[in-house]
């Protein structure tokens with residue numbers, strides 16, 4: 001039996017997880033993610049769905065066993081279900097998952113399930129339609145709530161809500177959001193805002209609400225029990241006494257998680273980013289287009305990229321962003 005190859009970086013971290021942004025476009029304009037007036041990447045510069053599938057396959061042959069499809073809003077890319085079907089059929093892949101704002105789930109949840117998607121992360125920052133609209137600038141809360149119900153109805157067992165908590169926008173809703181996920185039998189992660197891209201009308205330092213403050217707020221209503229569980233990711237998880245729901249905290253500012261990083265990201269233009277908070281990258285679009293019939297060249301480019309994966313990020317909300325990519329380009 002051949003030994004499965006692994007991707008290992010200079011700090012002995014094994015990379016077995018890839019997040020792929022399939023589009024920078026979105027039907028929402030969340031205040032922490034996008035500027036009011038965004039310029040999107042011309043469609044001709046995007047990787048085709050076939051190119052993305054090819055890169056996904058190369059990664060699985062190098063030991064990657066988890067792929068997350070994200071964006072922008074992944075479910076608004078035309079024919080995206082074909083990509084889910086192609087990736088879902090890869091023998092080396094244990095987990096195909098996606099992150100979505102939920103707006104298209106009513107129509108697409110069943111097709112995602114059929115393609116072999118195992119878990120859904122659905123973003124939901126508020127249960128109040130007006131606040132939801134203020135945060136997403138254009139989003140319709142009821143559409144998202146219906147999407148979540150459809151995903152549950154078609155049999156998704158593992159659903160996690162992602163909520164970015166901002167002071168004076170939605171910080172007073174953390175208990176309501178936890179009661180909502182308890183009621184639905186799903187999990188939630190609270191995310192601290194990260195300084196990705198310049199956003200004209202939003203002051204990130206002023207809106208900062210730390211994971212410790214959220215936990216303190218929750219402790220007035222729930223008993224939180226720390227778990228030792230790790231997803232080799234940035235979330236710290238807690239159980240709630242008397243419930244199955246898990247509550248996670250993604251804290252890039254208050255808790256650095258880089259030493260356990262197991263992931264890399266592919267932008268919708270084909271840039272392989274070795275760290276969310278740094279610009280080290282390799283242009284895989286150039287490689288797939290230069291070698292249309294040779295996956296070995298692609299795999300070698302991926303192996304070589306591991307040597308430039310940086311030790312960690314260096315986010316600081318009080319300084320001007322050092323990362324000019326918005327989150328929708330990077331893929332959250």
Ligand code: SAM
Nearest residue numbers: 032033071072073100101123162193194327332
């Ligand atoms: N459109 C999909 C969605 O919203 O779930 C997928 C892409 S979105 C960029 C992925 C995740 O990143 C979302 O949960 C969103 O809340 C989060 N996000 C976006 N911008 C962020 C920022 N500046 N800091 C922290 N999280 C952010």
Ligand code: SF4
Nearest residue numbers: 026028030033072101
């Ligand atoms: Fe769109 Fe997701 Fe960014 Fe909100 S967080 S604007 S839903 S890509």
